[in-house]
Each structure stands twice: as structure tokens, then as C-alpha cells.
Amino acid sequence: MLQVLSSESAQKILGTLKSEPKTASDIAKSVDQSVQNVSYHLERLCEADLITPVETWYSEKGREMTVYALTTEQLVVRFHDSTD
Template sequence: MPSAFPYRTPTDHTPCERTVVCADSDNPSDLLQTVSSQTAQQVLATLNNGPATVSDIAEAISTSIQNAKYHVNRLCKADLIEPVDTWYSEKGTEMTVYALSVKELVVQFGTSASET
């Protein structure tokens, strides 16, 4: 049965080139803890192939939708991924599409986050 909703429209999203994160004792970052999870790394690897919904991510990394959503939310809070579009299921349910917000993450240990 044809749907009135476009199922998966093309998503044009270009992440920024580089983000520098400074990790020091005065300004601790939970970013490293967020990306230390194997599941979070799998989510990032999946999104490196292109934008995807939580259900697409869960299927790609063989985990539950709830687990994928947990890691997607943490990665969003860390500004490593971001919602970029809305797709619709065949039943018309809105699904948020996520993509990488940065191509390269640089972790610098010290007191300033200057790019080199």
C-alpha cells in the first residue's frame, strides 16, 4: 500500500571537520567516558557510513532499540552526533535521523584546546 509520507528522503548533512576536546583535572570531560563504550563506538562507526535512525543503528550493531537509543542520547549530549532529519516509517511514524556532527575528534591533554 502506497504511503502519503516520503519514506526516506535524501539527507544532505556535512559534519564539521574537527573538534578539539581538552581533558585536564580542572575541566574534566565525560566525553571520554561516553566514547569508551564499545556500543557507542559501534554507533559512531555506523553513522560514519551515513545518517540513520535509531532502529537502523540497532539493527546494524545487533543490539536492542533501547540500548541504541541510550547511546545515541549520550552521544548527542556530548555533541558528537546530532539529529539532522525526520523520516517516516511505512506506517507513518516519525523517526529522527542522526548523523555525525564532527568528522575528527582530537583529545588534547593539558590546559588549552588549541588546534595544531
């Protein structure tokens, strides 16, 4: 999970999903990156259970578009000290 979160692109994507669920193309516009790059990070964020597909929308041309949302509103990471 930390490896996924170490990416600035992934952090920007999570930031844009904070306000509302979005499609890959909407996210790409929000973070000023290619849809291909955003899709790569979306896949990694899904694998880390940080985001999840929540529904499917259809474009004006009838294309299916997956809508992504955060899996949780807050993430807390704790590092355990073995001396505790």
C-alpha cells in the same frame, strides 16, 4: 565526553554513522543491539555533541523516526601536560 566514548556500544554506533546518517532502528540492526540500548547511547552521544539529529523520516506506518549524523568527521583529544 571521554566517559561516553569509553562505551564499546557508543563506539560501534559512531562507526556505523561514519558512512551515512541513520535512524535508531537502522543503527540497532547495524550494531546488532536492541533499539532501547541504542537509544540510550544516542541520547548520551547527543548530550556530548558527538552526534545530532539531522532530519525526520516517516516509516511505512507513518511513525516519525529521527535521523542521526555525526557532528564532525574527526575528533582529536589532546591532553595538556602542565609542565609545558
